Amino acid sequence: MNPLQDADPLQSPQYSNSESSLVLPKIRASPVASLASLPYRRSNPSLSSLFASTASILPKSRSGSVTPTAPLVAGSVFSPGATHGAASLPSTPQGSQPADEARTLILRSFVPHVGVFASADTDELVRQKGLSGGFVELVRPFGECVHGKVTIRDSIGASRSWDDFGIRFTGLRDGIGVPPGGTRRSTDSRPGTANGYRSSTEGSDAAWLRVGGDVRSIEEVVDRHLAYAEEQSGPTDYLNHKQNTAETPIATSPFYALYLRKLLSSLPMAPHETFSHPVACVLAISSRSPSPIEELRRLYTATSTGDQRLPHWVNNEFLRYYVLVHDEDHDDISKSTSLFEQMKRHFGLHCHLLRLRTNQCVSSDEDCIRIPTCEWISASEELAEIHRRETAEDISDPNIYLHESDAAALRTFVRELTTQSIVPVMERLIATWNEQVASRRRGISGRFMSLSKKWSPFSSSRTSSSPTSGNPSNSNYDSLQGFYRPDSPEATMRKLADYAFMLRDFKLASSVYDLLRTDFNTDKAWKHYAAANEMCAIATLMTPSNLSSKSRTENVDQMLESASYSFLSRCGAPFYALRTLAMGLELLKLRGSSAADDAARWATKALEMRVVGPVGEALFTERVSACYASRKGTGSMSWGSRRRKAAFWAVLAADSWVKLEKGVQAEKCLNEAGRLYGVDADGAMDLPFEGMRIFMQALGETVRALRRARRGYDRAREEREEDEETLAEEEMVEEISETLDRRPHRKSLVGVGAGPMGPLDTPLSPLRSAEDEPRFKDDQFE
Amino acid sequence: MSYYFTIIGTKDNPIFEHEFGTSKQGGDGVARFREEARHMNQFIAHASLDIVEEVQWASGQMYLKLLDRFPPATYISGFITANNVKFLLLTCPSDSAPSRSSITSAASARSSSYPSSATYNPTAPATEEAVKSFFYEVYDAWLKTLMSPFYHINTPIGSPVFRSRVAAAAKKYL
Numbered sequence: 001m002n003p004l005q006d007a008d009p010l011q012s013p014q015y016s017n018s019e020s021s022l023v024l025p026k027i028r029a030s031p032v033a034s035l036a037s038l039p040y041r042r043s044n045p046s047l048s049s050l051f052a053s054t055a056s057i058l059p060k061s062r063s064g065s066v067t068p069t070a071p072l073v074a075g076s077v078f079s080p081g082a083t084h085g086a087a088s089l090p091s092t093p094q095g096s097q098p099a100d101e102a103r104t105l106i107l108r109s110f111v112p113h114v115g116v117f118a119s120a121d122t123d124e125l126v127r128q129k130g131l132s133g134g135f136v137e138l139v140r141p142f143g144e145c146v147h148g149k150v151t152i153r154d155s156i157g158a159s160r161s162w163d164d165f166g167i168r169f170t171g172l173r174d175g176i177g178v179p180p181g182g183t184r185r186s187t188d189s190r191p192g193t194a195n196g197y198r199s200s201t202e203g204s205d206a207a208w209l210r211v212g213g214d215v216r217s218i219e220e221v222v223d224r225h226l227a228y229a230e231e232q233s234g235p236t237d238y239l240n241h242k243q244n245t246a247e248t249p250i251a252t253s254p255f256y257a258l259y260l261r262k263l264l265s266s267l268p269m270a271p272h273e274t275f276s277h278p279v280a281c282v283l284a285i286s287s288r289s290p291s292p293i294e295e296l297r298r299l300y301t302a303t304s305t306g307d308q309r310l311p312h313w314v315n316n317e318f319l320r321y322y323v324l325v326h327d328e329d330h331d332d333i334s335k336s337t338s339l340f341e342q343m344k345r346h347f348g349l350h351c352h353l354l355r356l357r358t359n360q361c362v363s364s365d366e367d368c369i370r371i372p373t374c375e376w377i378s379a380s381e382e383l384a385e386i387h388r389r390e391t392a393e394d395i396s397d398p399n400i401y402l403h404e405s406d407a408a409a410l411r412t413f414v415r416e417l418t419t420q421s422i423v424p425v426m427e428r429l430i431a432t433w434n435e436q437v438a439s440r441r442r443g444i445s446g447r448f449m450s451l452s453k454k455w456s457p458f459s460s461s462r463t464s465s466s467p468t469s470g471n472p473s474n475s476n477y478d479s480l481q482g483f484y485r486p487d488s489p490e491a492t493m494r495k496l497a498d499y500a501f502m503l504r505d506f507k508l509a510s511s512v513y514d515l516l517r518t519d520f521n522t523d524k525a526w527k528h529y530a531a532a533n534e535m536c537a538i539a540t541l542m543t544p545s546n547l548s549s550k551s552r553t554e555n556v557d558q559m560l561e562s563a564s565y566s567f568l569s570r571c572g573a574p575f576y577a578l579r580t581l582a583m584g585l586e587l588l589k590l591r592g593s594s595a596a597d598d599a600a601r602w603a604t605k606a607l608e609m610r611v612v613g614p615v616g617e618a619l620f621t622e623r624v625s626a627c628y629a630s631r632k633g634t635g636s637m638s639w640g641s642r643r644r645k646a647a648f649w650a651v652l653a654a655d656s657w658v659k660l661e662k663g664v665q666a667e668k669c670l671n672e673a674g675r676l677y678g679v680d681a682d683g684a685m686d687l688p689f690e691g692m693r694i695f696m697q698a699l700g701e702t703v704r705a706l707r708r709a710r711r712g713y714d715r716a717r718e719e720r721e722e723d724e725e726t727l728a729e730e731e732m733v734e735e736i737s738e739t740l741d742r743r744p745h746r747k748s749l750v751g752v753g754a755g756p757m758g759p760l761d762t763p764l765s766p767l768r769s770a771e772d773e774p775r776f777k778d779d780q781f782e
Numbered sequence: 783m784s785y786y787f788t789i790i791g792t793k794d795n796p797i798f799e800h801e802f803g804t805s806k807q808g809g810d811g812v813a814r815f816r817e818e819a820r821h822m823n824q825f826i827a828h829a830s831l832d833i834v835e836e837v838q839w840a841s842g843q844m845y846l847k848l849l850d851r852f853p854p855a856t857y858i859s860g861f862i863t864a865n866n867v868k869f870l871l872l873t874c875p876s877d878s879a880p881s882r883s884s885i886t887s888a889a890s891a892r893s894s895s896y897p898s899s900a901t902y903n904p905t906a907p908a909t910e911e912a913v914k915s916f917f918y919e920v921y922d923a924w925l926k927t928l929m930s931p932f933y934h935i936n937t938p939i940g941s942p943v944f945r946s947r948v949a950a951a952a953k954k955y956l
Contacts, residue, residue, distance in 0.1 A: 608853040628832075640836045644794075648829035688795040689828060691821030 050373075050386055051228045101252055102260070102586035106542065108164060109264035109376070112422055112502050114143065115172035115278035115318075117303055119295050122286040122325050128358050130400045131371075135284050135325070139410060140169045141372040146418045147411045153427055154505040155434055162504065167279075167418055168266075168376060172308055174210040175269030175276040212266030212378035213575045219613040221379045222259050224386055226615070229255075230664050230710065252626070255665075256619045260586070263579055266378035271313040271483035272531040274491075274498045278310070280319035280422050284354075287324065287331040292339055293346065296322055315486035315495065319425050321350045321417060328357045328405075350421050354413050356406050367404040426499050433496040434508070437489050441515055477523040484528070490519055494532070501539055510539035517559075527573065530566030533559040534580040541587035549594050560584045560602060568609055578611040585627065593631040596642070600627035600649075618656035622669060625649035629676065647676035654699055663706030670696075670703055783902065784813040785956060786823040786872040787948065789924065791936040794831060796824070797867070798939045798948075805953045815874070827870045830858045834870075838862050844921075845914045848904045857904040861917040863924070865935070869917055875902035912955045919951035 116136040118126075123134035131137045143166060150165035212218075267276045283299040285292050302308040304316060322343055326336040333355075340353040361368045377385075402410075476488035484491040497512035513536035520529035537559035540547070547556070560580060567577035581602050588599040603624040606612060612620055625646045633641030650673035657666035673696070679686040687693040783804040789797040801813035801823075815823065830850040837846050837860070846860040849870075861869035903909060927933055927944050939945075 604853055639839065640832075642832045644832045645829040648825050651825065688793070689821075689824040691824040692828065695821040695825075 050382070050389060051225055100590070101257065102583075103542065103590060104164070105257070105260055105264065106538070106583055106587070107504065108166060109261070110275055110502055111166050111168055112279040112426065113168045113170055113175070113276050114321075114417070114422070115281040115303075116169050116284065117172045117281060117299055117308060118284035119286065119289060119299060121288045122284045125286050125288065125325060125327060125356070125358055128360065129356075129402070129406075130360050136169055136171050138371075139282075139414065141374050142407075142410045142414045143167045143169045144372070144375055147415050150419055150423060152423055152503050152505075154503070155430060155500065155508045160504075165418065167414070167422060169282070170210060170266070170276075170278075172278065172281060172303060173310065175267070176211075176311060209381040209384055210266055210378055211268045211380070212262070212264075213268040214378075214380060215263075215575050215578060215611070215613060215616070217379040217383055218259060218262040219615045221262055221382050221386070222255055222619070223615050224383070225258060226255055226660075226662050226665065230662060253619070253622060253665075253668075256623060259616060259619050260582055261375070262379040262382070263582055265376045266381075269310075269314065270527075272494075272525075272527040273535070274315075274495045275502065277314050277495075278318050279426060279499075279502075280321050280417075282321045282323055282417070284323040284325055287326045287336045287339070292324070293342065296343070296347075313481075313483040313486060313491075315491070319350060319421060320347075321352070321421055322347050323352045323354055323413070326353060326355045328355050329359050352413050352416060355409050357403050361401040361403050361406075363399070363401050365401065365403070368401040369404055369407050371400045371402050423503070426503055430496060430499050430503065430505070430508070433492055433499075437492050438496060438512055438515070441489075441493070442511075475523045477520075477525045477528075479524070482525075482527065484525070490516065490523075490528075493519075494528070497532075497535065497539075501535065506539045506542045510536055510543065513539060526566050526570040530563045530571060530573075530576065530580075533563035533566070534576070534583075537563065537580075538583050538587065541584070541591070547591065552588075552591070552595065553598070556584070556588075557598065564605065564609065568611065574609075574611040577609060578606060578616075581606040581609075581611070585623070589627050589630060596627050596631035600624045600642075600645075603627060614656070614660055618653055618660060618662070618665070621649055621656050622653040622665075625653055625669070625672070629672075643676050647673045650676060651696065651699070654703070658699060658702050658706070661706060663703055663710055666699075666703045667707065670699060783809065784815055784874045785952065786813070786815070786819075786827070786874075787920075787952070788824075788827050788870050788872075789939070790827070790831065790868045790870060792866045793936065794828065795936065796938070797936070798944070799824075800945065800948050800952075802949060802952045802956075804956055806956070811949075811953055819874075823872055826852050826856060826858065827872060830860070830870060831868065833858075834860050834862060834868050845917055847910055851904070855902075859904070859910075859913045859917075861921065863921065867924075869920060869924075871913060871916070873902075873904065916951050916955040919955070920948055923947040923951070 116139065118135035126135050126138045129138070145164060145166045149161040149163055151159050151161045152165075153159045267273075269276045281303055283296060283303070285295045285299070289295045300320060303320070310316060324336060324340050324343060326333065336353065336355075340351065343351045363370075476484050476490055478485070484494075486492075486495075493512055493516055497509045497516065500506075500509040500512065513532050516532040517529065517536060520526075520532055537556045540556055540559075563580045564577045567573045567580060585599040585602040585606070588595040588602065591599075603620050606620050607617060607624075625648075628642035628646035628649060631640070631642045633639050633643075650669045654666045654669035654673060657663075657669060677687060679696075687696060785802050785804070787798075787800045787802070789799075791797045801815060803809050803812045803814060805811045829852075833849045834846065837849060841847075844862055844864075846862060848857060849860045850858045852858070855875050857873045857875075859871045859873070861871075863869070923944055924939075927939055927941055928935070930941075933939070933941075
């Protein structure tokens with residue numbers, strides 16, 4: 001079934017079984033780390049597996065290729081594609097292939113969304129397996145990366161296979177939930193409480209949790225990850241100190257990657273873009289149902305006219321996919337097979353029989369795998385999960401295990417759904433729309449008039465005869481409610497472009513977006529206009545071909561400019577503005593050194609527009625520095641490099657981190673700045689400007705103070721638990737590490753005497769106890 | 783409007799620094815930088831050397847015009863002499879000095895004492911001409927300092943005469 005699993009000895013199920021128990025010993029493996037990782041409630045294994053996505057900066061994951069972090073193991077068991085995908089995500093070991101990271105991220109974030117709507121008994125069946133979220137939660141992790149290659153034909157008929165294609169399973173109405181802040185009001189009149197079929201305890205909560213697009217919760221998640229990293233990094237960091245500075249500086253910080261990923265996760269459903277509109281809807285019933293066909297009909301009606309009907313700006317003619325979940329442990333397969341035959345007769349090809357066992361699987365079972373962690377859950381959902389695990393009293397294993405046969409069945413289901421239904425349907429729709437709508441618009445006469453003026457193959461009668469509400473001009477745009485009807489040519493074009501983007505046909509996508517830009521502009525549909533500009537720029541940059549720098553500066557810059565301006569000033573949608581800028585800058589950065597300036601400019605712009613919070617500010621400042629640093633100069637003097645600018649922004653980033661009291665990050669930035677300025681990070685002796693020198697020194701002092709405070713914190717913990725001897729030992733190790741950081745040779749430490757030891761005398765309460773000893777220890781050491 | 787003027791030597795070392803305010807539109811010629819601007823100005827000036835090194839090959843002029851800007855509102859103009867000494871002039875139209883906090887805190891400097899600060903356009907011909915004249919005047923003074931037998935190249939200029947001549951040029955043009 002899964003030959004690749006055998007290929008890699010590290011991926012045996014047994015290994016993943018013991019994953020959670022491995023986390024702690026792994027930290028303890030390093031002699032110094034063992035001192036820090038004493039029992040502490042918040043660092044329980046379940047929590048650390050959550051933070052694993054950014055844990056690559058932590059020494060424990062670097063220490064070997066066997067990374068016991070959740071996504072990697074889960075992904076590798078699950079499919080070869082996942083390993084590939086996961087490797088390009090933040091859990092990448094440093095600098096393996098940072099070049100394409102952002103591109104992969106964007107590729108993997110704009111994927112077809114599939115709504116899931118399961119009958120009550122199906123959800124109940126899944127809940128028996130231990131998943132409280134019902135059927136969606138069961139299939140969701142498996143959709144993130146479709147097993148095996150997916151071949152997609154583009155508009156000119158060329159086929160291309162993708163390893164990392166995925167689909168996103170969501171609850172059907174998840175995307176329109178209103179976050180608690182109430183920042184976004186959907187035009188839908190019914191709030192998202194109508195989830196009668198999902199468990200009533202979770203229903204309304206989960207609905208808004210699964211919506212992304214909230215910058216504040218993104219900030220908070222990243223902040224939690226940062227806090228965790230700070231905590232974990234304790235005294236170990238001096239072991240890797242040199243290694244850290246020697247690393248390639250351009251590697252993306254895992255926290256920035258996390259920020260980006262959360263920014264692109266669970267896009268909210270909105271009228272102006274159709275990425276999160278369902279491409280298909282999975283209707284699931286179980287073999288327990290007494291009248292299955294009736295049940296399916298009921299589900300169908302609920303999605304098309306009933307209480308699961310999406311708001312009317314969503315095209316409701318998406319594909320329905322019928323799934324029969326068979327209970328292997330309790331029900332009769334022959335009955336289910338005959339039922340399935342009946343379903344096929346009724347509903348045609350888009351059916352699947354999913355055979356699952358309902359007995360709960362425990363980690364000690366023989367053929368079980370851990371259910372993979374979702375990478376693309378929204379920030380608020382991840383936050384809720386972190387919170388739940390933190391407050392959980394027991395540190396029992398929160399992971400849910402599945403039988404291998406179940407996982408295989410789910411993989412097959414997702415693969416079949418994708419390759420046999422979703423992709424072909426999308427390809428067909430793209431071809432149809434391209435022919436019927438877009439090509440007319442592109443023709444001679446189409447160039448001179450907008451779509452709504454003349455060509456409306458789907459609704460020609462409507463525009464001419466019925467003057468719809470709220471559009472005095474002759475356009476399809478409903479300016480009162482702010483959307484195009486889903487059957488209007490503009491909406492169809494937008495859908496065409498989005499589908500093409502999701503199927504990675506960027507040429508077609510960018511050309512259609514380009515057409516739409518002008519139409520939306522004439523209609524003054526600003527949000528649509530901004531979104532079209534955004535995606536046009538992104539699609540242009542995603543096209544693998546080379547862009548001349550002229551067309552880049554002329555077109556892409558202008559599109560990014562008007563997109564960010566319209567989103568922020570005209571529509572008051574800072575999230576989208578931030579998304580535009582973040583994607584734009586990342587893709588520009590990939591375009592080599594000539595575009596790095598532009599990338600840095602957009603990052604600066606994101607800071608300037610104040611669309612990011614404090615954490616984002618620090619991350620983006622760091623990013624500006626990275627953009628400038630990636631610009632290489634020419635010649636022996638490297639004319640045209642941006643060394644000083646990169647260093648300057650690194651200093652600014654360090655300053656921001658210090659303000660957030662994130663010592664580890666600040667130190668990283670400061671070291672980077674020192675490297676770029678060509679001075680010793682701590683000495684800062686050679687900076688010509690006095691003000692700069694003083695500032696760098698002050699910053700260095702603060703960073704060191706933060707580091708000491710962190711250690712003091714560790715020590716306070718030690719003191720509670722450990723006896724005096726270990727404490728003294730550790731003190732010694734750390735005292736030296738402190739000075740080693742500052743001076744390359746121990747000799748100089750002795751020579752200088754009290755000078756560099758000065759800052760150590762600060763009365764820092766936990767240090768107090770051991771403070772009398774350093775001089776003695778130094779003697780001993782020398 | 784506040785200005786920070788610096789002369790930077792061939793090894794990125796500062797030779798001369800001077801802060802002043804505008805004397806036009808009723809300005810009193812006193813710089814109104816915040817406390818943290820002291821090092822920020824130096825950082826910004828130092829960072830824009832990257833741009834100078836790029837632009838110097840593209841233009842045949844000594845006056846390099848507007849080189850760079852730093853958000854929210856700091857503009858850097860440059861001038862390069864024959865022996866690779868750079869003159870940099872930082873212009874802060876509003877009194878909110880170039881600081882990171884002014885990026886995050888909303889535009890606090892609405893109560894600017896200079897009416898022109900909101901409408902300052904660094905690429906307007908009049909502005910460019912004024913900056914150019916200032917640079918050339920300073921250049922003259924600098925050449926004379928250079929001819930002094932007691933001055934060694936690439937060392938800080940301590941001459942009070944030079945400083946007063948820079949101040950006079952600033953008062954005259956900016």
